[in-house]
Amino acid sequence: MNDPTHLETLADEILLTIRRRPGRAQSVSALSRRFKVSAQDIADALGIITAWGYRLKTTRQEATFLEAPDLLTSTEIGYKLKTKTIGQTIHAYHSVKSTNDIAAQLAASGAPEGTIVTAEIQTKGRGRLSRSWHSPPHAGIYVSIILRPTFPAERAPGMSIMTALALADTIESYCPDRTGIKWPNDILISGRKVAGILTELTAEGRRIEYVIIGVGINVNHRADDFPLELRSIATSVRRVTRHKQSRVELLKQFLVRLEKEYTRYQKRGLSTSRTRMRWYSSLIGNRVKLAHGRKIIDGVALDIGADGSLILETQQGTISVSSGEVTVVKT
Numbered sequence: 001m002n003d004p005t006h007l008e009t010l011a012d013e014i015l016l017t018i019r020r021r022p023g024r025a026q027s028v029s030a031l032s033r034r035f036k037v038s039a040q041d042i043a044d045a046l047g048i049i050t051a052w053g054y055r056l057k058t059t060r061q062e063a064t065f066l067e068a069p070d071l072l073t074s075t076e077i078g079y080k081l082k083t084k085t086i087g088q089t090i091h092a093y094h095s096v097k098s099t100n101d102i103a104a105q106l107a108a109s110g111a112p113e114g115t116i117v118t119a120e121i122q123t124k125g126r127g128r129l130s131r132s133w134h135s136p137p138h139a140g141i142y143v144s145i146i147l148r149p150t151f152p153a154e155r156a157p158g159m160s161i162m163t164a165l166a167l168a169d170t171i172e173s174y175c176p177d178r179t180g181i182k183w184p185n186d187i188l189i190s191g192r193k194v195a196g197i198l199t200e201l202t203a204e205g206r207r208i209e210y211v212i213i214g215v216g217i218n219v220n221h222r223a224d225d226f227p228l229e230l231r232s233i234a235t236s237v238r239r240v241t242r243h244k245q246s247r248v249e250l251l252k253q254f255l256v257r258l259e260k261e262y263t264r265y266q267k268r269g270l271s272t273s274r275t276r277m278r279w280y281s282s283l284i285g286n287r288v289k290l291a292h293g294r295k296i297i298d299g300v301a302l303d304i305g306a307d308g309s310l311i312l313e314t315q316q317g318t319i320s321v322s323s324g325e326v327t328v329v330k331t
């Protein structure tokens, strides 16, 4: 077989077959009978699989699947992904400026709900409030999800909060009792930021065309993967658990949780999530300053409302705010 495309297709099919029984040798002659190709073709295809980063043990007679690489490829993300919509179409890039920008272009040209865009590197990762998002290669997860909700645009802000809940549940499963949400949508482990969300909405009047949910998660960063100014305020799952984690697994867990959360949000808003919003809140009981446009509001964070708003006790009385940037005032 000389055609490289055919060989890659064959490699894909062999990969699917041999990874079903990891650690168990499978005979090259059985594979060549099964795929109706020569033993040489099987050897060439196994070479391609190895070049993709998979760990195999191969001899002339046998091939054993050992391990998949922790790369955010569409094959790895899509492998046994238990969702119906989110992640069923995957655009996986090596390097992009910002996955949110690519997702917006795809959405504008009709990409279906649930399409995701991932990258190993972002050269201009964007954060909220025109900040940048530090996106070193192969350490983090940089993903943007296209959603096309049919509810009106005024319900869009809650989507960041539902995403924060899905993210917090995911991170909590790695770091029990240490995960928090700094309202509205920063995820913290023991007070340091581990993940952030940038939600961008395109609407015509009240009708939502699409929402791009951009999520950055610090997974396998070591301390020196962060620039100096972030080192004391940011962390990663690896720094806390002291183990390198599979980014592919973490992303898949998050996508499954996000789909659940989104279904719930479409049916019931945030009303049934109030206990979890309170449980994760890193603000309740603290003195805070809230920057809301040009206004700075001083107060004590009392609660999270059923609609996801932050309830503050101020000198002017109790108020409820739906957006803003909060800083905890150390007393």
Ligand code: BTN
Binding pocket: 097, 098, 099, 100, 101, 122, 124, 125, 126, 127, 128, 129, 131, 133, 141, 142, 143, 144, 186, 195, 196, 197, 198, 214, 215, 216, 217
């Ligand atoms: C924040 O906390 O300020 C939000 C950070 C959001 C970063 C993610 S990484 C994937 C997606 N692409 C971007 O350019 N930004 C978001």
